[in-house]
Amino acid sequence: MCAYVLVAEDDPKQAELARRYLEHEGHAVAVVADGRTALEEIRRSPPDVLVLDLMMPRxxxxxxxxxxxxxxxxxxxxxxxxxxxxxxxxGLDLGADDYLTKPYSPRELAARIRALLRRTRPSATEHDPVLRVGNLHVDPVRHEVHCDGDPIACTPAEFHLLEVLAAEPGRAFTRDQLLRHLHGFDSYVTARTVDVHVMNLRRKIEPDPRRPIRLMTVYGIGYKLSDG
Known part of the structure; x- marks a missing residue:
């Protein structure tokens, strides 16, 4: 279960440890070092989970x-x-959903995040993890994609992009949000990366890639999987 995780932590070593472990788990991770920046980032590009240190500047x-x-x-x-x-x-009274006391293990941090995601993401149940958007089926457990009953071969990046979109059909994702899911904060990656993956996916899942009916462009924003 992959997500975009924002880590608000002013200790550089702790923040880097959390980032590396969570990225290894398949999450896209952004790191900020103070509370004001955390709020700005949440408003600009909402994450799926916020990991929030209590003792921060500003x-x-x-x-x-x-x-x-x-x-x-x-x-x-x-x-x-x-x-x-x-x-x-x-902290809990003010709205935190869970807490970890320092020092903590990265494995426990990842486990707590998985538990939060299970509670807050209703789209894929434990009994049936397959994400279904019309005749497009994305299976995160088996790492398989089927379209109109036919298996579709996807690269890891294409699969992950499709998984993110299929988890919330109809939602328009910005290129920036999709880049975070795909590559985190690597500065050399551009929005063109998302466009190329979308173009390749359309060749695989659309009856006519030039006139897409599934993987739609939302002009001025980004992309979505049509839920119609």
Missing amino acids: VDGLDVCRILRRESELPVLMLTARTTEDDLLL
């Missing part, structure tokens, strides 16, 4: 939670070096 984690809950239901995993019950309860 705007601390508690204030980020307080502000965020007036605007969004984004799942929040709180990181804290505070161990008193009052501190933990305050």
